Amino acid sequence: MIPRVTVQRNALFAGTIVGLLLAAPVFAQQPPASAPPASAPPATAPPAATPALPPGSPLIGRPEGNAAAAKLAPIAPPPIPTAPDKLPTAKLKLPPGFNIEVYASGVANARSLRIGDKGTVFVGTRFGNKVTAVVNKDGKTEFKTVASGLYRPNGLAYHNGTLYIAELSQISKIDNVEANLDNPPRPTVIYTDLPKDEAHGWRFIGIGPDNKLYISVGQPGNNVLHDKDHGQIRRINLDGTGRETVALGVRMSVGFDWNPVNKQLYFSDNGRDWMSEDAPEDKLNRVTKTGEDFGVPYCYQGNLPDPEFGWGHSCGEFVPPILLTGPHSAGLGLRFYTGNMFPKKYKDAIFLARHGSWNRTKKFGGDILVVYLNKDGTVKSSEPFLTGFIENNNYIGRPVDVEIMRDGSMLVSDDWNGAIYRITYGKAHTANR
Amino acid sequence: MQRLIAAMALICAACQPLFAETLAERMASCLACHGEKGQSENSEVPSLGGQTAPYLLIQLYLFREKQRVVEVMNDVNFTDDDLRTFSDSISKLPPPQPSPDAQYTARMQSGRALVTKNRCNNCHNLDLSGRNNIPHIADQREDYLVKTLRDYKSNARHGYDGIMAEVLAPITDAQILDLAYYIARFR
Numbered sequence: 162m163i164p165r166v167t168v169q170r171n172a173l174f175a176g177t178i179v180g181l182l183l184a185a186p187v188f189a190q191q192p193p194a195s196a197p198p199a200s201a202p203p204a205t206a207p208p209a210a211t212p213a214l215p216p217g218s219p220l221i222g223r224p225e226g227n228a229a230a231a232k233l234a235p236i237a238p239p240p241i242p243t244a245p246d247k248l249p250t251a252k253l254k255l256p257p258g259f260n261i262e263v264y265a266s267g268v269a270n271a272r273s274l275r276i277g278d279k280g281t282v283f284v285g286t287r288f289g290n291k292v293t294a295v296v297n298k299d300g301k302t303e304f305k306t307v308a309s310g311l312y313r314p315n316g317l318a319y320h321n322g323t324l325y326i327a328e329l330s331q332i333s334k335i336d337n338v339e340a341n342l343d344n345p346p347r348p349t350v351i352y353t354d355l356p357k358d359e360a361h362g363w364r365f366i367g368i369g370p371d372n373k374l375y376i377s378v379g380q381p382g383n384n385v386l387h388d389k390d391h392g393q394i395r396r397i398n399l400d401g402t403g404r405e406t407v408a409l410g411v412r413m414s415v416g417f418d419w420n421p422v423n424k425q426l427y428f429s430d431n432g433r434d435w436m437s438e439d440a441p442e443d444k445l446n447r448v449t450k451t452g453e454d455f456g457v458p459y460c461y462q463g464n465l466p467d468p469e470f471g472w473g474h475s476c477g478e479f480v481p482p483i484l485l486t487g488p489h490s491a492g493l494g495l496r497f498y499t500g501n502m503f504p505k506k507y508k509d510a511i512f513l514a515r516h517g518s519w520n521r522t523k524k525f526g527g528d529i530l531v532v533y534l535n536k537d538g539t540v541k542s543s544e545p546f547l548t549g550f551i552e553n554n555n556y557i558g559r560p561v562d563v564e565i566m567r568d569g570s571m572l573v574s575d576d577w578n579g580a581i582y583r584i585t586y587g588k589a590h591t592a593n594r
Numbered sequence: 595m596q597r598l599i600a601a602m603a604l605i606c607a608a609c610q611p612l613f614a615e616t617l618a619e620r621m622a623s624c625l626a627c628h629g630e631k632g633q634s635e636n637s638e639v640p641s642l643g644g645q646t647a648p649y650l651l652i653q654l655y656l657f658r659e660k661q662r663v664v665e666v667m668n669d670v671n672f673t674d675d676d677l678r679t680f681s682d683s684i685s686k687l688p689p690p691q692p693s694p695d696a697q698y699t700a701r702m703q704s705g706r707a708l709v710t711k712n713r714c715n716n717c718h719n720l721d722l723s724g725r726n727n728i729p730h731i732a733d734q735r736e737d738y739l740v741k742t743l744r745d746y747k748s749n750a751r752h753g754y755d756g757i758m759a760e761v762l763a764p765i766t767d768a769q770i771l772d773l774a775y776y777i778a779r780f781r
Contacts, residue, residue, distance in 0.1 A: 219760045223713050231716040235755050237648070237727035240655035241674045288754060290659045312661065312752075359749045359759035382760045 216469040217385040222435030229522055236519045238559065240288060242267045242579025249557040250582065253549040258504070261547070264572055264583035265295045265302055271574040271581055273365065273494065274564035275319040277339045282564070282572065283307065283324055284581065285317045287363050292317065292326055294342050295581065305342045307335065315363035315415075318374060320399070325374060327364035330355045332376070332401070352401035356381065356390050365415045365494070370424045374399055377428070379413035384433045384458050384467065392457060394428060394448075408448050410455040410479060416494040416562065421509055423538045425449060427483075429492035429513060432461050434520040441465050443492045444482035445513065447538060453480045484540045489518035490526030494562030494574075502569025503586045507531065512546065514560040514573065527551045529560055529573060547573065547584065621683060627666075632687035640738045644689025644723065644730040650681035652727055652754060661752050689723075690733045693778040705776020708769055712761060722780055727754065732780040739774035 214221050224230045245266040253261050265271075265282070271293075273285035282295040292314050294305040308314070308326060316327030324338040326348055332355070333348035335341070352374075355364070361379035369375050373396040380392045387393065387410070394408040394417065407426065408414075417428035426448040432441035441461035456463070456479030458470045463481035466474060486492045495513040510533050517527030529547035532540055550558040559577040566572060571584040624642075628634050632643015642650070654677045656662035657670065672680070709715055709722075714731075718724050722732035731739070745751035747762035747770070765773075 215764070218764055220711070220713060223716070225710070225713070231713075234717040234728060235757050237652060237754050239648075240652050241677060288656070288659070288661060290661060310660070357749055359746075359753065359756035360763075362749075362756055382763065 217382065219383055221384060221469055222433075233520050233522070236556065238270065238577045240269065242269050243577075248578055248580050249549070252552065252557065253547060253582070255547055255584065258586055260585045261582050262585075263580060265304070265581040267579060268293050268295070268304070268581060269579045270576045271579055272315050272363075272561045272576050273317045274562045274572055274574050274581070275317040275324070276564055276566060276572075277319055277324070278322065279339045280567060281339050281342065282581065283317050283319065283338075284574065285315050285326070287313055287315045287576065290314070292324075294338075296342065305345075307338065307342065307345050308333075308348050313363050316366035316376070318366045318368050320368040320372075323399075325351075325366060325368070327366040327376065329359075329362040329364070330357045332364075332366065332374070351399070352376075352397060354401075354404060358391075361413045363415070365417065367417060367419075368399075369396065369426065370419055371396075372399065373397065373403075375407065375417065375426070377411070377414040377417065379411070379415075380457070383435060384469065386458060386470065394426070405451070407451055408446070408453055408455060410457045410459070411446075412457040416492065416513070418496050418511070420447075420534070420538055421497050421499055422536075425538060427495065427497075427511060429486070429495055430455065430457070430482075431491055432488070433458070433467070434489065436461070436468070437488075438521050438523075439488045442485040442488050443490050443515075445484040445486055445492065445495075445511070445532065445540070446480070447483050449480075454478070455480050455482075484532060484543060486513065486515065486530065486543075487518075487525055489521040491516035491518060492526070492530070493560075494564075496563050496565055498565060498571070500565045500567075500569025500571070503571075506533070510534065512563045512571065514563050516559050516561060516576075517550065517556060524551050524554050524556070527556055527559055529563060550575075550577075617679060617683065621680070624680070624684070629690075633690040634735055634738075637735075638737050638741050639735070640742075641690035641733070641735055642684050643687040644732070645685055645687070646724050646726060646728070646730060647681045647685035648727045649724065649729045650684050651677055654681055656752065656754075663752070689730065690735075692733045692781050693736060697779055698775075701772055701775045702779065704769075704772040705774075708765075708773050709776065712765065712773075714773075722777060731777055734778060736774045736778035739777055740770060743770045743774065 248263055250261055250263055268284050270286040270288045271284050272287050275283045284293045290311050291309045292307045294307045296303045311328050313329040314326050318325040322337050324335045326333050331350050332352040333350045335345055335348050358381035360381045365377045367375050375394060375396045377394050378391055380387055393406050393411055395404055395406050397404050411430050413431045414428045417426055419426055428446050430444045430446055432443050446455050458467050459474040460466055460476040460479050462485055464476050492513050492515050495511050498507045498510050498512055510531050513530045515526035515528050515530055518525045527550035528545045530543055531546040532543040535541045556577055558575045560573050561576045562574045564572045573582045627636055627639050628642045632641055634641040657667040658672050660668050717728045718731055724730035746758040749759055
């Protein structure tokens with residue numbers, strides 16, 4: 162069963178998937194409701210706009226002559242970071258008792274975050290060519306370039322003193338990185354077996370409890386059949402050998418982490434565009450067995466067969482999501498909260514950065530969602546945690562990744578403003594950084 | 595020692611204006627290749643007239659960061675303020691004129707149909723004038739359009755987010771030629 166989050170569920174005509182799809186949902190504020198079982202009759206999805214289009218065409222679903230749809234295009238962030246005094250911190254909202262401050266500004270297109278053993282914050286980027294280290298020394302923030310001349314160094318991982326950097330088509334590492342911040346050696350390439358497609362050509366990486374390097378490789382388009390190299394999360398040994406597919410049927414995952422309790426891999430996945438304003442929803446998934454198939458492009462959101470590729474398939478063939486996270490909301494980076502600063506209810510909960518929609522008239526997402534789990538690793542409930550990034554249907558910031566500091570505070574990257582925020586709990590303090 | 599540093603700082607402060615060029619002088623070297631009136635006369639060098647400021651800013655940024663690779667552009671030294679100043683100034687150039695040579699009706703029709711079919715005129719506007727980060731493409735140089743579309747298709751042209759690579763994936767080279775033909779003569 163798929164927990165589905167909508168406050169309007171009581172008003173819905175029970176069991177009508179169409180109703181579910183058409184309802185204007187207010188997401189992720191309520192305990193999960195039951196979704197139709199995956200074996201229910203196929204949902205009535207909007208027909209393809211032009212039947213003559215071949216499956217996989219980037220034009221599928223894009224209506225012709227529809228003024229509202231014609232206005233929608235991917236939203237480009239400003240390339241130059243926002244000045245510190247113009248950051249939207251004062252407009253951001255948190256539950257009572259939490260505080261937010263600017264941890265670092267001027268880090269252009271700040272994306273993935275990782276923290277070293279000595280507290281160095283490493284920042285990846287999608288549009289720049291550098292990986293930046295943010296060091297707080299005696300209350301002063303210093304920026305150091307760890308590596309430069311890279312291409313889309315979005316993905317970062319840190320493990321036993323080594324920083325791993327994922328560019329579009331290769332992964333490299335810097336050993337003993339925190340001891341060499343002032344004069345870092347050139348990264349050593351360990352893995353080049355990656356596609357070179359520009360579309361969805363940015364990676365998220367992480368090191369699992371099995372000491373392997375996990376890599377997300379999205380699909381090279383909106384809605385395409387995957388081949389052996391795309392649409393998956395794979396893992397390799399730390400020397401680049403032993404490639405193995407961990408999760409299949411993944412459209413574009415830009416965030417995953419391991420549950421500290423059951424050690425299972427949880428990942429976010431972004432649903433396809435141009436099906437409709439409200440469907441499909443993005444997903445939070447859980448891998449319980451290596452090599453599981455999560456359905457893309459045959460089935461979206463666990464219960465919605467794709468109008469082009471879904472024929473001959475049933476959603477029941479695939480592993481359903483554990484949570485639907487809203488249409489086009491772009492859930493990206495996520496972490497389990499393993500710190501001790503936040504109240505007890507947040508212990509081992511998932512914090513998910515939702516970058517926010519573009520393929521939707523009314524913007525949705527652009528926040529941090531907290532997802533509470535049951536003991537068995539399923540979802541208990543979810544609610545927005547950090548909000549306020551959307552103002553008058555425009556972004557004033559877009560969260561990308563979260564990371565937990567040693568003192569239990571939380572960092573949030575914002576690629577719109579080129580900034581990193583820090584969230585603390587309790588009396589406002591600039592605690593040990 | 596401190597006096598020496600102070601003296602050197604003074605000298606450098608004084609000599610700065612000798613090296614610093616005015617905006618007009620620096621712009622002149624841009625327009626020498628790209629065309630003074632927004633219309634480029636040089637093969638595969640784009641016309642910049644009518645271009646949107648956000649698109650120009652992003653491209654100059656990508657050049658500076660060497661994410662978009664064109665040697666002569668990668669060699670320019672831009673500060674963040676330069677990026678803003680230049681993109682704002684260049685965006686005020688008048689739009690280029692349609693390519694003046696003969697229009698073959700069949701190719702114009704083919705190009706127009708492809709623009710509609712591929713929804714080019716959604717993001718780039720019905721008059722192909724662009725908006726925000728989406729470039730003005732109407733009456734761009736035909737050779738530059740051909741090169742750009744081919745480069746997007748082959749993943750050689752690095753955009754901000756890969757959307758053009760995706761859009762170009764199913765488009766054939768013959769279609770690219772017709773698209774460029776039509777867009778360069780757009781009226």
